[in-house]
Amino acid sequence: MRPLDSFARRATLRRSAGLLGAFRFEQSDPARFYGALAADTAAMVADLWAGTTSSPVAGRTVLDVGGGPGYFSAAFEAAGLTYLGVEPDPTEMHAGPASEPGSGMFVRASGLALPFADGSVDICLSSNVAEHVRHPWRLGNEMLRVTRPGGLVVLSYTVWLGPFGGHEMGLTHYLGGARAARRYTRRHGHRPKNDYGSSLFAVSAADGLQWARSTGALVAAYPRYHPRWAWWMTKVPGFREFAVSNLVLVLRPT
Template sequence: MAATDLFAHRATLGRAVGLLSAFRFEQSDPARFYGALATDTVDMVADLWTGVTSSPAAGRTVLDVGGGPGYFASAFESAGMRYIGVEPDPREMHAGPAGEPGAGTFVRASGTALPFADDSVDICLSSNVAEHVRHPWRLGNEMLRVTRPGGLAVLSYTVWLGPFGGHEMGLTHYLGGARAADRYARKHGHRPKNDYGSSLFAVSAADGLRWAASTGALVTAFPRYHPRWAWPVVAVPGLREFLVSNLVLVLAPS
């Protein structure tokens, strides 16, 4: 079985439209948006685990680097996995249901210096975090370090030149990151949460693919929110920077 065979059946146009529709509630109703995203993420990770290992994901330990509030925790625990979330910002840890009983374990730490032993978790996940750290591949290397041989590391991030690369700055990021952030500040009277150069960085698809290939652990890469028939765009240099939007790197350390 190929790593993506199971998940490919979920990667339909309807799923893509549904997730895109939910995105508009990120600010007004975060539970609605992040709840849907968490459920979809659990399905993706569980399918990838089974595709790579030919075994069920239930009972496995998941380390979520940059997990934020507890939406992902609740979803993973409901699927029978043990969840450990790593989050450097205490405001993010308390922004959602992270404090609910049974919603996983949370550790305050940096993703680029994880306080866990080598080969200590079954699955290491990072969802939409790499573009927010200055050294994203240091984060990736830490994920591989703590993932046991025969385990799975899944690193998913927003590509800078894609339509959502600017986050709340919208398409103005095509004018340049610093200029877009300054423009946002003038319009709204405060800096964007995802401020270019401090909490948002330009990470390309080519950068991620190059790093993943260099580790010797890369299994596959695909655009996270695209229907299956659009996945081949990842193999097209240049075009993928604008069309992939969010790149998933699947790695299996040996």
């Protein structure tokens, strides 16, 4: 079985539309949005594991780098995995189920220096975090380090020039990140949570692919929220920066 075979069957236009519809609740009802995203992510990781190892995912350990409020923990544990969340911001950890009893194990730490031994987890996931750190590929290298040989690393991030690259700043990021942040501040009276240059950075699809290929561990790359028939966009330089929106890099350490 090829790495993407199982997931490709679920990557339909209906799934894409459902996730896009849930996105509008990110600010007003985060539990609704992140609950849907968590369920989809757990299923995606299970499919990728099956495609790369030809074995069931239940019983494995998943390390979620940048787990935030912990919405993913229940979805992964329902799939039979042991969930470990890493989050550097204590306010994020207390903004959701991460602070509730029985919600999995969480560690306050930086993804750039993970407090785990080499090869200590089966799966390492980072969902929509790389665009928020100044050194995203140092994060990627740490994920590879802590994942055992034959395990799975799934690094997914928002591409800067895609339609969601500006996050809550909307499409104004096409005017430039600093200018978009100033415009947002004038309009709302405060800096954006995802503030260009401090908590949001311009990460390209080309840079991610170059890093992943340089590791020798890349097994697949595709646009996370697109239907299967649109995955070809990842292969087109230039165009992919605007069309891919969110790039998934799937790596298998050796």
